[in-house]
Amino acid sequence: MAQPAVVAKGLSKRFEVARRGAGVGAALRALFRRETEVVDAVVDLSLSIEAGERVGLLGPNGAGKTTTLKMLAGLLHPTGGSLEVVGYEPRRRSPDFLRSIAMVMGHKRQLSWDLPAIDTFELHRVVYDIGREDYRRRLDQLVTLLRVSEIIHKPVRTLSLGERMKCELVAALLHGPRVLFLDEPTLGMDVSMQLALRDFIRAYNEEHGATVVLTSHYMEDVAALCPRIVVIDGGALRFDGGLGELTRRIRPRRRIRVAADRIPELAALSELGAVIERHAGSLVLDVEPGAIERVVPELLALPGSRDLEVRDAPLEEVMRELFDRPTEERG
Amino acid sequence: MSRGLGRLAVVGALWRLGFAEAVAYRASLAVWILTTTFPLVSLALWAGIARAGGPVGGYGEADFVAYFVAAFMVRQLTASWVVWDLERQIRLGELSVYLLRPVPPVLHHAVTNLAALPVRLLLALPLAAVVLVAAGGLAVAGDPVVLLLLPPALVGAWLLNFTIQVAVACLAFWWQRSATLFEIWTCLFVVLSGYAVPTSLFPGALARVVVWLPFHAILGFPVELLLGRLDRGEALQFLGLQWLWLGLFTAIAALVWRRGVRAYGAFGA
Numbered sequence: 046m047a048q049p050a051v052v053a054k055g056l057s058k059r060f061e062v063a064r065r066g067a068g069v070g071a072a073l074r075a076l077f078r079r080e081t082e083v084v085d086a087v088v089d090l091s092l093s094i095e096a097g098e099r100v101g102l103l104g105p106n107g108a109g110k111t112t113t114l115k116m117l118a119g120l121l122h123p124t125g126g127s128l129e130v131v132g133y134e135p136r137r138r139s140p141d142f143l144r145s146i147a148m149v150m151g152h153k154r155q156l157s158w159d160l161p162a163i164d165t166f167e168l169h170r171v172v173y174d175i176g177r178e179d180y181r182r183r184l185d186q187l188v189t190l191l192r193v194s195e196i197i198h199k200p201v202r203t204l205s206l207g208e209r210m211k212c213e214l215v216a217a218l219l220h221g222p223r224v225l226f227l228d229e230p231t232l233g234m235d236v237s238m239q240l241a242l243r244d245f246i247r248a249y250n251e252e253h254g255a256t257v258v259l260t261s262h263y264m265e266d267v268a269a270l271c272p273r274i275v276v277i278d279g280g281a282l283r284f285d286g287g288l289g290e291l292t293r294r295i296r297p298r299r300r301i302r303v304a305a306d307r308i309p310e311l312a313a314l315s316e317l318g319a320v321i322e323r324h325a326g327s328l329v330l331d332v333e334p335g336a337i338e339r340v341v342p343e344l345l346a347l348p349g350s351r352d353l354e355v356r357d358a359p360l361e362e363v364m365r366e367l368f369d370r371p372t373e374e375r376g
Numbered sequence: 377m378s379r380g381l382g383r384l385a386v387v388g389a390l391w392r393l394g395f396a397e398a399v400a401y402r403a404s405l406a407v408w409i410l411t412t413t414f415p416l417v418s419l420a421l422w423a424g425i426a427r428a429g430g431p432v433g434g435y436g437e438a439d440f441v442a443y444f445v446a447a448f449m450v451r452q453l454t455a456s457w458v459v460w461d462l463e464r465q466i467r468l469g470e471l472s473v474y475l476l477r478p479v480p481p482v483l484h485h486a487v488t489n490l491a492a493l494p495v496r497l498l499l500a501l502p503l504a505a506v507v508l509v510a511a512g513g514l515a516v517a518g519d520p521v522v523l524l525l526l527p528p529a530l531v532g533a534w535l536l537n538f539t540i541q542v543a544v545a546c547l548a549f550w551w552q553r554s555a556t557l558f559e560i561w562t563c564l565f566v567v568l569s570g571y572a573v574p575t576s577l578f579p580g581a582l583a584r585v586v587v588w589l590p591f592h593a594i595l596g597f598p599v600e601l602l603l604g605r606l607d608r609g610e611a612l613q614f615l616g617l618q619w620l621w622l623g624l625f626t627a628i629a630a631l632v633w634r635r636g637v638r639a640y641g642a643f644g645a
Contacts (some may be wrong), residue, residue, distance in 0.1 A: 060641060115472070115642050118476060119475070119476075120472050120475055120476070120640070120642045121640065121641070121642055122637075122638050122640075138475065140478035143476060143477065143478040144478050146476075147476075148472075148476050150472065150473075153469070153470065153472060153473055154473070155473040155476075155477075157393065157396075157397060159397065159400040159401065160393070160396050160397060160400060164392075164393060164396055165393075167389065167392070167393075168389050168390070168392075168393050169477075170389075171385050171386055171388070171389035172386050172389065172477055172478055172479045173478065174382060200400075
């Protein structure tokens with residue numbers, strides 16, 4: 046069996062952060078007596094990711110997703126536990142490890158701001174020791190796939206956010222990393238750019254067998270890209286499994302949409318399920334899984350019934366429901 | 377590619393990037409150079425005093441001109457600005473990008489800083505030439521053996537300045553605005569290095585003490601070497617001292633860097 050891409054056992058990260066109250070008085074007091082607070086950003090996290098998997102890390106703000114990702118990439122030193130990524134201990138940042146991974150951060154840029162992106166690509170060719178032939182082939186391929194041939198010769202500062210992000214991806218993928226860490230890669234992008242990036246990341250994963258670990262505030266990114274979801278909350282692992290499994294566990298009710306010429310009154314609908322939306326010609330219901338077989342024929346029997354659709358609840362709602370629960374109930 | 381050749385190729389690639397950036401930032405580089413023209417102000421002052429009242433402590437008018445033009449040029453040749461870049465990168469989490477590349481971040485800074493020197497020199501040389509033509513010639517050391525020590529002295533001065541800046545910048549792993557500390561260092565440097573006044577003009581005991589400090593090793597020593605104000609014995613002694621300081625500050629910088637990376641919070645992302 047191939048070596049797993051990531052093996053984390055009891056991984057922890059503790060930060061000591063300064064804190065003070067608001068205002069000048071507090072600022073002055075902090076000069077003489079610095080108060081610190083211990084924050085357990087990641088607590089006893091165990092996780093194994095096989096090579097070639099696409100995994101989405103989900104959790105509310107401050108849950109420990111980015112801290113986890115940064116430990117996987119070797120940027121942060123864990124305070125406890127053990128961690129191996131493609132056989133290396135990330136915190137040592139050995140050159141061979143760094144050549145095996147790439148990390149794209151939505152808020153950080155690796156491209157030189159006032160130079161064209163091609164200058165940074167050229168730097169990467171040398172520092173990642175990419176042969177000239179390989180470099181030309183990969184650059185051609187990436188530039189074509191991401192449609193950036195026109196912009197890689199312009200100073201990075203003149204590019205739009207989406208264009209810059211595409212160039213960031215080219216820079217990150219030129220050396221053919223085996224593991225790709227993506228931290229909010231679609232931050233601030235418009236919908237069509239988000240879709241293009243998702244398609245590209247999926248294609249890269251399928252073609253190269255690269256492992257992809259992703260965090261994103263856009264649940265759709267995660268739902269569209271990641272067959273496996275890892276939910277982290279309060280620094281600890283809350284769920285690890287498929288998207289469908291997560292949805293069925295947290296939010297088992299299915300969502301049914303239907304259009305019809307005449308929609309029954311609210312009172313009649315309550316016997317079918319929870320009404321989410323009711324308009325003159327359309328209806329959205331949340332229905333218990335056991336009731337689907339009974340409810341669907343009834344909806345199909347409505348006058349002019351059409352476009353009936355049964356789906357899992359949207360991931361946003363699943364996550365909201367999960368994080369609104371008291372901690373002990375979330376597991 | 378062999379390891380050594382690979383490392384050389386990396387240095388070459390970083391150099392090209394640094395040079396391209398320096399060319400892109402040529403206007404701000406020119407402004408930076410103007411901020412380091414302080415020795416030319418001192419020149420006007422001290423040359424005026426020597427002209428009016430005769431030589432001061434062994435420096436006649438032409439000697440002051442030569443001294444301060446040399447001080448200006450040595451400052452250009454040994455310049456680096458890693459303390460501001462590295463401090464900002466640590467504070468804002470931009471260092472993450474450099475830590476992810478298989479190149480030591482300090483090497484990245486060293487080479488890109490060095491790569492800007494030719495552009496800096498190109499901008500500074502005409503200014504120095506104008507001053508020299510207007511005010512008299514630059515008499516360099518007569519002893520060729522002493523002049524042979526100039527290249528290692530300049531390399532040592534650049535490395536010492538760079539290393540001290542790295543050590544101070546690394547304090548940002550714990551104290552956010554560590555570059556402010558470097559401002560204090562710069563104030564001391566202006567006074568004690570021979571940048572504002574040749575150190576031999578200080579009162580007796582102070583003149584003897586300051587030449588042992590790292591400030592003088594960065595500026596006063598190479599300037600005095602260039603102008604033939606040191607004999608072979610003194611030149612070798614100051615060179616040895618300069619490289620001792622370099623050894624000490626390299627050890628300090630390496631220690632704070634290693635500990636700092638362990639404490640790095642990679643914030644801002």
